[in-house]
Amino acid sequence: MAERSSVNLLFGVLFGFTLQRSRFCFVSCARDPVLFGNTRSVNALLLSLAIMTVAFPIIQNIQLQSIGKIVGQVHPVGIHTAVGALLFGFGMVIAGACASGTLMRVGEGYLMQVIVLIGFLIGVLLGVLNFGWWYDRFIAEAPVIYLPQYFGWIRAVIFQLGVLLVLYFFIKHYSSRKKIKI
Numbered sequence: 001m002a003e004r005s006s007v008n009l010l011f012g013v014l015f016g017f018t019l020q021r022s023r024f025c026f027v028s029c030a031r032d033p034v035l036f037g038n039t040r041s042v043n044a045l046l047l048s049l050a051i052m053t054v055a056f057p058i059i060q061n062i063q064l065q066s067i068g069k070i071v072g073q074v075h076p077v078g079i080h081t082a083v084g085a086l087l088f089g090f091g092m093v094i095a096g097a098c099a100s101g102t103l104m105r106v107g108e109g110y111l112m113q114v115i116v117l118i119g120f121l122i123g124v125l126l127g128v129l130n131f132g133w134w135y136d137r138f139i140a141e142a143p144v145i146y147l148p149q150y151f152g153w154i155r156a157v158i159f160q161l162g163v164l165l166v167l168y169f170f171i172k173h174y175s176s177r178k179k180i181k182i
Contacts (some may be wrong), residue, residue, distance in 0.1 A: 016107060018095045023102030027092045039175045046168050053160045078142030080134065091123070 007124075018024075022044075031044040060070050092098050095116040097105060102120060105113035145155035 016104065019100055019104045020108065025104070026098035027096065027101060030089075030094075033171070033175065037175075039171050042171055043168065046164050046171075050161060050164050053157055053164070054085040057148075057157060074144055074146045075144050076139050076142035078138060080142065091120075095119075 020071075024041060024044065026045070029045045032038040032041050060072055062070075071173075095102060097113065097116065099120060102113050102116050106117050147159060149155075151159060
């Protein structure tokens with residue numbers, strides 16, 4: 001147990017160090033191109049999504065001796081997804097950071113982010129306490145959309161990489177029109 005705790009602590013410290021040094025925050029991916037003319041964070045996000053698009057099927061289909069096969073988590077998609085995304089997005093804009101950015105800034109000593117973290121925790125608690133109500137009314141009947149189920153893994157990966165490539169070229173075109181730094 002102590003060995004696992006040590007590994008978890010080491011991973012947490014390294015992850016926190018990486019977040020702090022990279023200044024990576026999902027809010028910055030949407031905010032920085034518009035406010036500061038910098039698309040580097042959104043390009044980094046697209047690159048990380050592309051890497052995971054290719055890596056996840058490989059990781060999921062490798063039979064690991066110690067833990068067996070890794071099973072993905074696929075959940076229903078519906079109006080609840082769009083409403084939740086909008087509420088979360090508005091919350092990030094008001095807070096000035098995403099969850100990881102908030103944790104990073106709390107670690108740096110930003111007192112305003114402590115208030116944001118408390119609000120985030122209250123919101124999560126309320127969501128957990130009321131999840132059954134939301135599930136019964138909005139989630140239970142929503143469809144599960146899993147691209148590999150419809151297209152197979154290879155075509156699903158190609159499709160997703162294509163979408164990411166279109167987004168990259170859209171951002172590149174936007175940045176060249178605005179004469180901003182990529």
